[in-house]
Amino acid sequence: MIGIAPLFASFGGAIEFILTPQTSNVTGGNTVGGLDQVIELMLAQLEVTVLALALSILIALPLGLYLGHKGVGEVAAVGLGNAGRAIPELGLIALMAAVIGVGLGNLTIALAVLGIPPILTNTFVGVREVDAATVQAARGMGMTELEIVRKVEAPMAVTSVFTGIRTATIGIVATATIAPLAGVATLGEFILGEDVYGTDGVLAGAILVAVLALVLEFSLAALQRRMTSKGLKLRPA
């Protein structure tokens, strides 16, 4: 165990790295860190996270709703979710960089590979769990199939869908940290570039990535509460 003082020094150094640009022997005389660079890299990580998440939702949500509504493809939808969890993120990004190439577009696709399975599986399961009697009632009221999906199944599956989106977001934003390996500068730049940014930079990167991930998680939780239909909220959980 180490004392409190060196611990403070480590984290203190990291905070200083975040707030003010510094030049030192460790950084090879280059000016690194500081709020400007921190904000730029954080926005870059947010950008690629949002892009990959949007792509994942665009593919997985309609597919999940469709398969769930039709009640087909359970093995594929659930199996894909299981297989998706087994993909090592580091391997995926490295493979993509080595085989397909580096850059924002390729990275977005690779990250979407991580985001699609949880959203697809949870959407499918959420729709399947809607009471068949409810769907029959909607049909009896004269709703078209599309209306049933839009007005009945989707709102009732919101909790499950959001569980999938939150899982996807956590995976994507975490993996976006190693994006520099695929040629896209994110906060991982500080983490992977210890030679240039020093240990302060590495720790600063870790703090910033954790903050970014938690902000995203809390925002999505808040959004989930807003998206849940009022009628469903009244129901005892």
Added chain:
Amino acid sequence: MASLAALPLAVVGQVEKGFIQKRTGSACQGKPSHLFCFDWARENIDRYGTPTLQQLELVAISIVIGFVVAFALALLAHRRRWLRPPLLAGTGILYAIPSISFFLLLLPITGRSRETAIIALSAYTLQIIFRNVTVGLDNVPASATDSARGMGMTERQVLWRVEIPLATPEIIGGLRIATVSTIAIATLAVFAGAGGLGTQILGEANLTFPTTILIVIGIVMAMAFFFDAILLTIQYYATPWRRARAS
């Protein structure tokens, strides 16, 4: 903001400058088009033994610790319901913190070590296992627990002989998700200085050599499916009544 372009983007710069180089001295030298080089794989398969065992060890210890802690917390929350929201929120935060970040945040405290990786990996499993155990215990029909009480069982007996066995499918379901995810994420333990298969990817030459990356992905996914199958088998034998009902 204008000066940002001049700032050294160390890693990206390296990648662009030819950080990505072809591995030399291998059987596949000069054949960069090879996606997978079988000759190299045959010659070098030995080097994956130790990292694979390291990764297995990290996962096994982390899952055991994560399971014991999460299971205990879930039993506590089962008795005292008011504990559930704070425990769900707390484990949710641990789950949301990216593993790399978690490893590095622990470094000033626990150093580059196996412990660092194990703390972060087991913390990551808490939410999944906790949620599944509580859901499983909730889903036990009241008629079953009422019958047990009617037969004269104490609360402790009801818990261990009725509620927990009936919640086994959900509990093992949580364990499966936690195990598969942890096997994949343990590849990042290289950032904690704890070894594992990530060491075979995160090296300058490896990063551009698809063969080694594919071998690592293959080992990790095979490991994940293997342990998933083992847990499914355990569930099958642990819940004989489900089979009786099916037949």
